[in-house]
Amino acid sequence: xxxxxxxxxxxxxxxxxxxxxxxxxxxxxxxxxxxxxxxxxxxxxxxxxxxxxxxxxxxxxxxxxxxxxxxxxxxxxxxxxxxxxxxxxxxxxxxxxxxxxxxxxxxxxxxxxxxxxxxxxxxxxxxxxxxxxxxxxxxxxxxxxxxxxxxxxxxxxxxxxxxxxxxxxxxxxxxxxxxxxxxxxxxxxxxxxxxxxxxxxxxxxxxxxxxxxxxxxxxxxxxxxxxxxxxxxxxxxxxxxxxxxxxxxxxxxxxxxxxxxxxxxxxxxxxxx
Amino acid sequence: xxxxxxxxxxxxxxxxxxxxxxxxxxxxxxxxxxxxxxxxxxxxxxxxxxxxxxxxxxxxxxxxxxxxxxxxxxxxxxxxxxxxxxxxxxxxxxxxxxxxxxxxxxxxxxxxxxxxxxxxxxxxxxxxxxxxxxxxxxxxxxxxxxxxxxxxxxxxxxxxxxxxxxxxxxxxxxxxxxxxxxxxxxxxxxxxxxxxxxxxxxxxxxxxxxxxxxxxxxxxxxxxxxxxxxxxxxxxxxxxxxxxxxxxxxxxxxxxxxxxxxxxxxxxxxxxxxxxxxxxxxxxxxxxxxxxxxxxxxxxxxxxxxxxxxxxxxxx
Numbered sequence: 001x002x003x004x005x006x007x008x009x010x011x012x013x014x015x016x017x018x019x020x021x022x023x024x025x026x027x028x029x030x031x032x033x034x035x036x037x038x039x040x041x042x043x044x045x046x047x048x049x050x051x052x053x054x055x056x057x058x059x060x061x062x063x064x065x066x067x068x069x070x071x072x073x074x075x076x077x078x079x080x081x082x083x084x085x086x087x088x089x090x091x092x093x094x095x096x097x098x099x100x101x102x103x104x105x106x107x108x109x110x111x112x113x114x115x116x117x118x119x120x121x122x123x124x125x126x127x128x129x130x131x132x133x134x135x136x137x138x139x140x141x142x143x144x145x146x147x148x149x150x151x152x153x154x155x156x157x158x159x160x161x162x163x164x165x166x167x168x169x170x171x172x173x174x175x176x177x178x179x180x181x182x183x184x185x186x187x188x189x190x191x192x193x194x195x196x197x198x199x200x201x202x203x204x205x206x207x208x209x210x211x212x213x214x215x216x217x218x219x220x221x222x223x224x225x226x227x228x229x230x231x232x233x234x235x236x237x238x239x240x241x242x243x244x245x246x247x248x249x250x251x252x253x254x255x256x257x258x259x260x261x262x263x264x265x266x267x268x269x270x271x272x273x
Numbered sequence: 274x275x276x277x278x279x280x281x282x283x284x285x286x287x288x289x290x291x292x293x294x295x296x297x298x299x300x301x302x303x304x305x306x307x308x309x310x311x312x313x314x315x316x317x318x319x320x321x322x323x324x325x326x327x328x329x330x331x332x333x334x335x336x337x338x339x340x341x342x343x344x345x346x347x348x349x350x351x352x353x354x355x356x357x358x359x360x361x362x363x364x365x366x367x368x369x370x371x372x373x374x375x376x377x378x379x380x381x382x383x384x385x386x387x388x389x390x391x392x393x394x395x396x397x398x399x400x401x402x403x404x405x406x407x408x409x410x411x412x413x414x415x416x417x418x419x420x421x422x423x424x425x426x427x428x429x430x431x432x433x434x435x436x437x438x439x440x441x442x443x444x445x446x447x448x449x450x451x452x453x454x455x456x457x458x459x460x461x462x463x464x465x466x467x468x469x470x471x472x473x474x475x476x477x478x479x480x481x482x483x484x485x486x487x488x489x490x491x492x493x494x495x496x497x498x499x500x501x502x503x504x505x506x507x508x509x510x511x512x513x514x515x516x517x518x519x520x521x522x523x524x525x526x527x528x529x530x531x532x533x534x535x536x537x538x539x540x541x542x543x544x545x546x547x548x549x550x551x552x553x554x555x556x557x558x559x560x561x562x563x564x565x566x567x568x569x570x571x572x573x574x575x576x577x578x579x580x581x582x583x584x585x586x587x588x589x
Contacts, residue, residue, distance in 0.1 A: 045580055210582030234579060 012036040012171060014043055014195060015178035017050030018188020023196070031195075032087070032172045039196035041204040044163065047192035048208055051136045051161040054189030059133045059159035067108030070157060073184040074101045080180055087172050089145050096250060097149040104153035107258060111158055115259055119266070126269040131262040133159035134238065135212035138205040140198050140228075141174065142218040143167035146249040148174055151217045154257035156190055163192045163211070165202055167218050171195035199224060206231040213238035213261050220246075282518065286482055289440040296439055296478060302470035302506055311501035314545055315538040324537070328572050329367055331536040331564075332359060333554045336394055336525065338373040338562050339589070340401075340493065346381045348589075349374055353385035355587055360569050363576065369565065370554040371424055375400070376417040383421030394424035394459070398449055401463075401492035403428035407445060414452040424457040425449070426489060431466050434476060442476075446483035459525055460485035462507075465497030470506050477510035481522050489525040489560065498528025499560075505542055512547040521550065527560025533571040536564060562589055 011028075013020040014037050022028075025040035058066070077084075077098045084094045116130040137155045141148045141164050148166070155162045166174040178193045194201060198218065206214055206228040214232050219225045219242045232239050240260050285295035319327055337356050339348065353372055360366035371392035372382045382393045395417035399405035405413075414425055427449050433441040450458050460480035464473050480488045488507055491498040504526045511522045524543070530536055536559060543551045551557050566589075570581040 048580070204580065207579035208582070209580060209585060231579070235582070 010034070012175040012195065014039055014047075015175070015182070015191070015193040016043065016047045016189075017053070017192065018182060020178070020182070027196075029196070031169055034172060036171050036175070036195045039165070039194035039201055041201060043194055043196075044165075044201050044204045044208070047163040047194055048136060048205070048210055050189040051163050051192055052210055054161045054187055055133075055135055057187055058156070058161055058190045059135075061159070063109040063112065063159075066157065066159065067105050069185050070105035070108060070153070071102065073181060073186060074098055074105060076180045076184045077101060077177075080176065083176060084145065084173060087176065089173060093144070093146050097146045100146065100149050100253070101153050103253075104157045104258075107154075108157050111255075111258060111262075114255070115262065116264070121268075124271045126271060127266065128269065129264050129266045131158065131259070132265050134261045134263050135160060136210065137162045137261050138202075138208070138211045138214040138237075139164040140202050140205075140214070140216050140218040141166055142247075142249070143170035144249055145173040145177075147217065147247070148177065150249050150253055151215050151257065152177075152191060154253070155215065155261055158258055158262055160213075160261050161190045161192075163194065163205060165198040165205065165218075166193060166195050168197045168199075202228055203231055206237070207234055209235045211235075211237060213240075215240040215257070215260075216242045217247075218242070282482065286440070286443055289438070292439045292443060292479075293437065296475040299471075299474055299478065302474055304470055304502075307470055307502045307505055311505045311542065314541050315501060317538075317541045319537050319541070325572075325575050327537050327540055328533060328568055328575070330552065330554075331533070331540065331559065332568050332572070333367045333370060334558050335369040335565050335568070336371045336373045336527070336558045336560045337369050337565060337589075338493070338527070338560050339378075340373070340375060340396060344375060344378055346378070349378045349381045350385045351587070352589060353382055353391070355565070355589065356386065356391045357389045359565060360572065360586075363572075366569070366572065370558055373424075373426060373560060376413060376420065376422070379417055379420035379422045392424050392457075393422050394426055395420070395422035396426045396428075396461075396492075397422075398427040400426070400428055400461075401494040403430055404432065407448065410445070411448060411452045414449050418452070418454055418456045422456060424459060425453050426459045426461055428461045428463060428492060429476060429480065431463055434467070434472075434479075439475070439479060443479050443483045446480060446485060450484040457486040458484065459487035459489045459523075461489045461492055461527075463492055463495065464490045464499075464503045464507075465495040470502065473503055473506045474510055477507050478514070481510065481514045481520075485522065487523040487525050487558070489527055489558075491526075491528040491560075493528035493560065499526035499530055501538060501542060504539060505546060508543060508546040508551070511551070521556060523556040523558065524551070525558040525560055530559055530561050531563045532567050533564075536568065565589075 023037040024042045027038040028035050029038045119127040121127040137160045139151050356369045356372050371394045373394040376395050379395045397414040397417045398410035462476040477488050515521045566586045573581040
């Protein structure tokens with residue numbers, strides 16, 4: 001008898017509504033030498049239901065509270081830094097991703113000052129514009145971990161909830177991120193992560209009438225991107241098209257990914273009453 | 274039950290003792306068995322054309338219900354418009370079976386539904402508790418019928434039932450049935466307050482013996498409403514009653530049925546227990562409000578091929 005310990009191997013599952021279910025289809029596939037759940041269209045449907053249910057609480061939370069929770073996520077990421085590196089990610093990329101998350105967390109209570117405002121009008125009114133989250137955002141995420149963080153964080157920091165489809169060949173960092181999110185006070189359903197083949201599931205997400213916007217960052221096939229964009233037109237989703245060439249996620253991210261999923265509410269308020 | 278024949282049935286309501294002897298002589302319900310059977314039937318997979326058929330049938334079976342203190346004529350009219358044309362974007366979508374409202378709203382509903390074939394159901398008899406003198410319950414019923422309701426949903430006297438005064442429950446239902454005149458009578462057992470499946474079976478029989486045209490699970494006003502096993506027991510009761518007397522009685526689960534998946538489970542239960550004679554809006558209904566939107570969303574998913582969202586259906 002050998003003294004060698006039998007390793008406890010992990011099954012990488014989906015992340016829907018704060019829980020880690022297997023795919024309802026029972027399917028799995030092998031990616032990065034691990035068994036990973038292969039999401040089906042019904043998992044997409046369930047994830048959208050979970051994301052929709054989470055919108056009210058998350059968008060209704062104060063920006064201050066959302067910022068605290070996202071910062072907590074960064075703390076948990078820091079604690080699991082070695083685990084991410086163990087997945088084969090360069091240490092520099094993990095650090096950059098954590099810093100990127102903190103950077104977005106800080107925007108939580110600042111975006112409305114930058115992107116909203118008091119408007120001068122020719123009448124006895126206060127006229128105020130404030131940015132509001134659009135609702136449920138679908139994400140087709142890029143394979144890089146920094147890219148993944150750079151599309152999830154900006155969507156949720158403003159109060160949206162997301163359904164993220166991970167890259168077919170690189171799902172492990174996303175599932176590990178899900179484990180971080182599950183232990184970070186982030187309400188269940190705010191982030192839902194589906195591993196599998198986006199070419200199969202993304203059309204369902206893009207056409208779903210209860211999804212308000214979609215970020216196609218991880219789509220490399222231009223034909224697929226076009227057809228997803230057409231499907232998204234069914235309910236006038238906002239679409240972020242994929243970059244023409246592979247983006248360098250280390251570049252300054254700017255504000256576009258945050259502001260793309262905001263709607264501006266303008267109210268007229270009479271003065272002197 | 275084995276020894277009972279149709280001719281015996283006429284004598285079981287002759288006295289409290291005879292009725293008690295009959296009801297307590299009904300075979301007991303195997304609780305574990307009933308729950309397992311209901312759960313097993315709930316796993317049936319209904320897909321594509323069968324699903325489309327089931328969804329349209331379920332829509333035709335809905336008693337679209339609003340029973341709130343905050344009901345206004347405007348809200349009832351809006352609901353009636355929805356009952357006529359649940360999906361205004363699709364003319365092939367069938368109407369629902371009925372609108373279910375409080376007696377005060379019956380005139381509004383009757384007017385709004387005129388000529389549509391959608392029935393007007395009214396709750397009556399001091400709904401939901403039923404804790405009022407019999408005279409008031411009868412007056413409540415007559416008023417609702419006079420106002421135009423062609424279906425009356427009454428509540429049984431649970432106080433009398435639970436203290437064993439079965440004949441009193443029976444006579445009350447019979448009196449209400451008489452007060453209904455031509456209107457259909459649905460007898461609400463409020464199974465959430467009856468504690469056991471045996472009680473549900475007994476109450477079902479009282480309701481049928483007293484002349485109820487439908488037996489209905491719940492008011493929707495207590496925490497436990499319709500469940501699959503309770504409905505199974507009631508469907509078995511109507512099946513046995515028809516075998517014995519030849520008279521068919523309908524079943525209406527109400528409360529807590531919110532999704533298409535749930536509704537289809539009930540349809541499977543009906544088909545497998547009582548048979549497809551009951552798969553008709555005249556013999557099976559769903560008391561529901563939020564269910565309809567989910568049925569419409571599933572229907573839209575089947576016709577358009579993309580998942581629908583609640584933003585595109587009315588808020589009731």
